[in-house]
Amino acid sequence: MSDMRMPGEAHALVRHTHQERVLRALRERGALSRGEIARAVGLSRTTISEITRDLLEHGAVVVVDTDAASRAGSGRPAERLALDPNSGQFLGVDFGHRRVHVAIADPAHEVLASGRQIYDDSTGWPERIETAFELIDRLSAERGVHFRALQGIGIGVTGPHPRSSAPHAPEGAFGPGFAAARDDVDVSFAERFGAPVMVDNNTRLAALAEALAGDASAENVLYVRLSDGVGGALVIGGRLVPGATGLAGELGHVTVVPGGARCRCGKDGCLETVASVPAMLAACRQRGADVDSLDELANSGDPVVEQVLRDAARALGRAVGVVAMVFNPSEVVIGGDIARLAPVIVEQTGDTVGAELFPWVAAKPAFRCARLADDDGATGALAALFRSSPLLADYPEPAPIRALPA
Amino acid sequence: MSDMRMPGEAHALVRHTHQERVLRALRERGALSRGEIARAVGLSRTTISEITRDLLEHGAVVVVDTDAASRAGSGRPAERLALDPNSGQFLGVDFGHRRVHVAIADPAHEVLASGRQIYDDSTGWPERIETAFELIDRLSAERGVHFRALQGIGIGVTGPHPRSSAPHAPEGAFGPGFAAARDDVDVSFAERFGAPVMVDNNTRLAALAEALAGDASAENVLYVRLSDGVGGALVIGGRLVPGATGLAGELGHVTVVPGGARCRCGKDGCLETVASVPAMLAACRQRGADVDSLDELANSGDPVVEQVLRDAARALGRAVGVVAMVFNPSEVVIGGDIARLAPVIVEQTGDTVGAELFPWVAAKPAFRCARLADDDGATGALAALFRSSPLLADYPEPAPIRALPA
Numbered sequence: 001m002s003d004m005r006m007p008g009e010a011h012a013l014v015r016h017t018h019q020e021r022v023l024r025a026l027r028e029r030g031a032l033s034r035g036e037i038a039r040a041v042g043l044s045r046t047t048i049s050e051i052t053r054d055l056l057e058h059g060a061v062v063v064v065d066t067d068a069a070s071r072a073g074s075g076r077p078a079e080r081l082a083l084d085p086n087s088g089q090f091l092g093v094d095f096g097h098r099r100v101h102v103a104i105a106d107p108a109h110e111v112l113a114s115g116r117q118i119y120d121d122s123t124g125w126p127e128r129i130e131t132a133f134e135l136i137d138r139l140s141a142e143r144g145v146h147f148r149a150l151q152g153i154g155i156g157v158t159g160p161h162p163r164s165s166a167p168h169a170p171e172g173a174f175g176p177g178f179a180a181a182r183d184d185v186d187v188s189f190a191e192r193f194g195a196p197v198m199v200d201n202n203t204r205l206a207a208l209a210e211a212l213a214g215d216a217s218a219e220n221v222l223y224v225r226l227s228d229g230v231g232g233a234l235v236i237g238g239r240l241v242p243g244a245t246g247l248a249g250e251l252g253h254v255t256v257v258p259g260g261a262r263c264r265c266g267k268d269g270c271l272e273t274v275a276s277v278p279a280m281l282a283a284c285r286q287r288g289a290d291v292d293s294l295d296e297l298a299n300s301g302d303p304v305v306e307q308v309l310r311d312a313a314r315a316l317g318r319a320v321g322v323v324a325m326v327f328n329p330s331e332v333v334i335g336g337d338i339a340r341l342a343p344v345i346v347e348q349t350g351d352t353v354g355a356e357l358f359p360w361v362a363a364k365p366a367f368r369c370a371r372l373a374d375d376d377g378a379t380g381a382l383a384a385l386f387r388s389s390p391l392l393a394d395y396p397e398p399a400p401i402r403a404l405p406a
Numbered sequence: 407m408s409d410m411r412m413p414g415e416a417h418a419l420v421r422h423t424h425q426e427r428v429l430r431a432l433r434e435r436g437a438l439s440r441g442e443i444a445r446a447v448g449l450s451r452t453t454i455s456e457i458t459r460d461l462l463e464h465g466a467v468v469v470v471d472t473d474a475a476s477r478a479g480s481g482r483p484a485e486r487l488a489l490d491p492n493s494g495q496f497l498g499v500d501f502g503h504r505r506v507h508v509a510i511a512d513p514a515h516e517v518l519a520s521g522r523q524i525y526d527d528s529t530g531w532p533e534r535i536e537t538a539f540e541l542i543d544r545l546s547a548e549r550g551v552h553f554r555a556l557q558g559i560g561i562g563v564t565g566p567h568p569r570s571s572a573p574h575a576p577e578g579a580f581g582p583g584f585a586a587a588r589d590d591v592d593v594s595f596a597e598r599f600g601a602p603v604m605v606d607n608n609t610r611l612a613a614l615a616e617a618l619a620g621d622a623s624a625e626n627v628l629y630v631r632l633s634d635g636v637g638g639a640l641v642i643g644g645r646l647v648p649g650a651t652g653l654a655g656e657l658g659h660v661t662v663v664p665g666g667a668r669c670r671c672g673k674d675g676c677l678e679t680v681a682s683v684p685a686m687l688a689a690c691r692q693r694g695a696d697v698d699s700l701d702e703l704a705n706s707g708d709p710v711v712e713q714v715l716r717d718a719a720r721a722l723g724r725a726v727g728v729v730a731m732v733f734n735p736s737e738v739v740i741g742g743d744i745a746r747l748a749p750v751i752v753e754q755t756g757d758t759v760g761a762e763l764f765p766w767v768a769a770k771p772a773f774r775c776a777r778l779a780d781d782d783g784a785t786g787a788l789a790a791l792f793r794s795s796p797l798l799a800d801y802p803e804p805a806p807i808r809a810l811p812a
Contacts, residue, residue, distance in 0.1 A: 160764060160769070219650070220649060220650040232732060234732065234733065236642050236643075236647055237642075237643075237645055237647065239643055241642055241643065241733065242734075243626060243733060243734025243735075244625070244626040244734050244735055244736035244771070245734060245736070245768040245769070246734070246768075247734040247764075247768065247769055248732065248733055248734040249732060249734075250731050250732065250734075250764075251731070251732050253731060253764065254727075254728050254731050254732070254762075255727070255762055265764060266764075266765070267762075267764075319728060321660075321661070322660045322725060322728040322729065323728065323729065323732050325656050325657070325659060325660050326638060326640065326654065326655060326656065326657055326660070326729050327640070327647070327649060327654055327733075328648075328649025328650050328651060328652070328653040328654040328655075328656075329649075329650055330650035330651070356660075356661055356673075358566060358653075358656075358659065358671065358672075358673075359672070362651040362652075362653065363566070363651070363653055365650070
């Protein structure tokens with residue numbers, strides 16, 4: 001995963017690793033006494049006592065009962081500890097071009113609360129971050145969730161998100177303050193919550209969530225999301241592909257109209273300039289159709305609108321066709337609400353790709369719209385934090401650097 | 407890897423697996439006594455005696471000396487066995503559109519002999535196969551190589567080579583008898599040599615050889631080969647990508663000239679119709695330039711020829727640009743003799759791709775021509791048989807089905 005911004009200390013790292021092991025034992029086995037925990041994780045009783053004291057203080061675990069009822073020998077009954085079901089331990093955040101989604105997961109990886117807040121496309125990063133903080137505060141207050149044992153924060157952002165420290169997107173590209181996002185989002189969240197932060201492209205995180213929600217046997221998948229922008233991601237050989245410098249998946253910035261309209265990335269005629277939802281709405285209005293919203297775009301019945309949708313899908317199909325010819329996926333998944341609302345998009349994309357590929361059955365991927373809705377980025381950010389999927393085998397481990405805040 | 411055509415018997419399979427383990431021990435450790443072999447592979451002395459008797463009979467191993475000199479205890483000195491350096495154990499064959507390459511490797515994976523034979527593009531498969539057999543006979547006679555302990559045969563073929571049994575290329579597509587190749591090449595070689603055969607796309611095998619010969623740290627590589635056809639292959643996350651149905655890499659059949667010339671695959675305007683060597687030669691002649699060979703194409707100094715090379719490289723660059731935007735490789739390698747002879751191709755391809763990608767350093771792959779020459783397909787077929795590279799982690803193991811011929 002991309003970035004991890006926390007001051008590091010060897011002592012804190014060891015302590016955090018021990019905490020992780022204890023929490024994992026409680027997640028997998030349910031309530032345990034301190035002695036049972038010590039045997040399960042292979043640490044001394046003294047060390048376990050220190051760790052569980054910290055975890056109790058911060059609210060990650062609670063005392064549920066004692067083993068008095070089941071105890072065979074004599075002596076004082078031992079307390080049994082369990083994970084605190086109100087403890088928000090993982091925070092997933094997805095910053096889109098026009099909205100932020102948040103999902104909060106408990107120690108057992110279950111989502112405790114989720115929600116979203118809309119903002120304007122021109123909103124700067126400080127305001128976007130503040131909007132996310134307010135949303136998180138509201139959600140946690142409503143559900144009685146506390147963050148005293150937060151283990152990690154995963155954040156999806158729009159636009160390419162290079163992993164290296166080489167010069168990247170210029171200030172202003174990909175919407176207001178893209179470069180600032182890379183530099184500041186992680187620091188802002190780390191300072192606010194005192195937990196490790198990782199940032200990645202939000203379409204890649206959405207593809208991770210979609211792959212985990214779908215058919216686990218789909219090992220070679222091209223995922224595309226049509227939303228306020230156009231993003232893409234690849235699962236190849238059962239692994240989510242980050243690319244050499246973390247930039248894999250930028251299907252939205254493939255040139256499909258040479259000399260076409262200027263894209264927010266600075267190039268001309270990118271797929272995003274014809275197949276994003278705003279681009280499709282604008283094309284409808286230019287051609288005299290009266291549509292203003294996603295629902296109208298999908299359901300107008302106006303032949304001009306259908307033509308715009310087909311043209312966008314043909315452009316998508318040409319780009320996907322090249323990728324499919326070279327990657328040979330078994331499945332192409334089209335995400336974003338418009339793909340579900342307007343079946344003509346999946347149908348036309350499949351037809352255009354089919355005309356590009358060899359005409360044999362073995363060459364053709366299946367086409368379908370995504371199972372998950374637009375909050376899949378936040379869910380994917382959580383999945384990336386859980387680290388439990390082999391899809392993440394090629395992703396660098398996001399090293400936990402800081403222990404629970406003192 | 408793709409196909410494996412041998413009648414199977416459980417007993418023969420077990421015997422072959424044991425033989426493999428003994429051969430591997432001798433390859434890794436040099437000469438060993440039967441007792442040392444038994445300890446090294448964890449089989450009984452009785453089983454090892456049987457296996458080594460078979461291996462000696464078939465000429466895979468020879469008796470080199472006894473342990474009399476180094477022996478501490480009393481008793482009869484034990485024979486020490488070693489691999490027979492004249493034993494051809496792996497056979498790599500690469501059928502191109504106009505020539506076949508052969509490479510023969512010994513038990514230590516060293517190439518004992520290699521060579522090539524030219525044929526006409528219109529030659530049918532029975533004649534191609536016969537040409538290969540004659541070449542193998544000549545090479546083995548010249549070098550005193552025998553095939554009594556042949557372990558496997560790897561064969562590269564041009565054109566897409568689907569792994570599934572679903573309907574594939576129609577008869578006649580991709581040159582004379584492509585479909586026949588899929589059905590008959592493996593059987594012909596298995597019957598002739600009595601060893602397991604695997605068949606795969608020859609550009610993918612060439613990419614494997616190139617990756618193994620080059621910088622092992624290059625984990626995300628797009629490989630393209632410009633030759634009588636245009637092929638491609640991908641290494642992603644350190645793994646050679648077969649694709650969902652074994653069809654990954656067909657960059658040569660991406661449409662780059664909509665409505666363009668008919669390609670041998672049946673589609674129109676494929677990259678192969680403008681960037682293969684025969685296509686470039688034809689374009690030069692159409693424009694009045696007088697070139698007939700690869701050398702003339704590369705060294706004519708004629709501005710018409712340079713323009714043809716640049717146009718071909720621009721078409722290549724547009725297709726590579728899409729793939730690079732989505733897969734974010736660190737390196738693009740262009741193979742085929744023309745790429746080495748005419749530096750303008752690598753240069754122009756890099757320029758065209760550079761204009762497509764984001765203009766930041768982190769987005770740009772390095773461009774270079776291949777290190778290996780056109781016999782890399784046969785070398786790659788051997789590498790695929792050796793199975794020693796992590797690049798092959800996503801390839802199904804080519805199960806050895808038959809023991810040494812009795």
